[in-house]
Amino acid sequence: MTEALQGTVRKRLFIGLIAGTCLLVCALLAMLWVVPYVGLRNIHPSAPWVLGVILGALLLLVLWASAGLLLSVVLPWPLPLARRVRGVTVKLLVPMMSLLGRTLGFSKEDIHTSFIKVNNEMVLRELGRYEPSRILLLVPHCLQNSRCEMRLTHDVDNCKRCGLCPIFGLLELRDRYGVHLAVATGGTIARRIVVEKRPKVIIAVACYRDLSSGIQDAYPLPVFGVLNERPFGPCLDTTVPLDNLEAALLRFLKA
Numbered sequence: 724m725t726e727a728l729q730g731t732v733r734k735r736l737f738i739g740l741i742a743g744t745c746l747l748v749c750a751l752l753a754m755l756w757v758v759p760y761v762g763l764r765n766i767h768p769s770a771p772w773v774l775g776v777i778l779g780a781l782l783l784l785v786l787w788a789s790a791g792l793l794l795s796v797v798l799p800w801p802l803p804l805a806r807r808v809r810g811v812t813v814k815l816l817v818p819m820m821s822l823l824g825r826t827l828g829f830s831k832e833d834i835h836t837s838f839i840k841v842n843n844e845m846v847l848r849e850l851g852r853y854e855p856s857r858i859l860l861l862v863p864h865c866l867q868n869s870r871c872e873m874r875l876t877h878d879v880d881n882c883k884r885c886g887l888c889p890i891f892g893l894l895e896l897r898d899r900y901g902v903h904l905a906v907a908t909g910g911t912i913a914r915r916i917v918v919e920k921r922p923k924v925i926i927a928v929a930c931y932r933d934l935s936s937g938i939q940d941a942y943p944l945p946v947f948g949v950l951n952e953r954p955f956g957p958c959l960d961t962t963v964p965l966d967n968l969e970a971a972l973l974r975f976l977k978a
């Protein structure tokens with residue numbers, strides 16, 4: 724399957740799961756109002772309507788976010804309130820969508836990859852271009868050759884540039900474009916780096932699982948995700964297509 728076709732399939736999976744999630748949540752909210760209706764009337768005659776207004780507002784929020792999200796995936800231009808739609812998607816819809824997807828038998832990898840694909844499209848539409856100092860390239864330590872003893876998490880310049888792993892190529896990209904480059908061993912270090920560098924956009928490299936959770940943790944900061952390649956399995960001597968990374972950098976860099 725070509726990469727473009729894979730992208731379309733992932734997008735369709737995401738659209739289908741979001742539409743299903745939206746329907747389920749709306750049905751659940753309607754039930755939450757109908758089922759206790761009689762009991763609430765005994766407490767106070769207007770109690771069912773107070774609950775109805777609250778649940779109605781939630782229902783409208785879910786419908787608005789789902790419709791906004793589906794439109795932002797389908798339309799080629801950015802919608803008003805695109806950032807808010809991304810927020811509701813990341814914080815509310817994706818956890819529910821993952822649950823629905825797993826129940827329907829889709830693999831975690833398919834679900835997370837479809838989310839990363841759609842997130843990237845939303846980020847591309849929403850964001851402009853920035854000075855190099857406001858762009859952070861955040862990569863995982865598993866890109867480092869497993870036999871290399873240099874400590875890179877505190878200072879990536881400890882790399883001796885021997886060329887045995889992709890860190891060498893990443894340093895070249897950093898030097899060519901003047902962006903920040905950091906190696907993180909986990910979420911805590913990644914958060915510290917983000918606080919220190921204060922980027923406007925993060926271009927993050929990781930596996931589907933870490934990228935998906937990183938995108939959710941970092942919100943409202945936008946994260947453009949690039950999947951790493953794992954020829955030796957997870958977390959060992961992984962690689963990254965540097966061409967894809969350079970193309971992403973050029974998209975966000977001010978000319």
Ligand code: SF4
Binds near residue numbers: 872885891
């Ligand atoms: S390029 Fe060489 S020195 Fe640098 S991290 Fe990779 S293996 Fe270590």
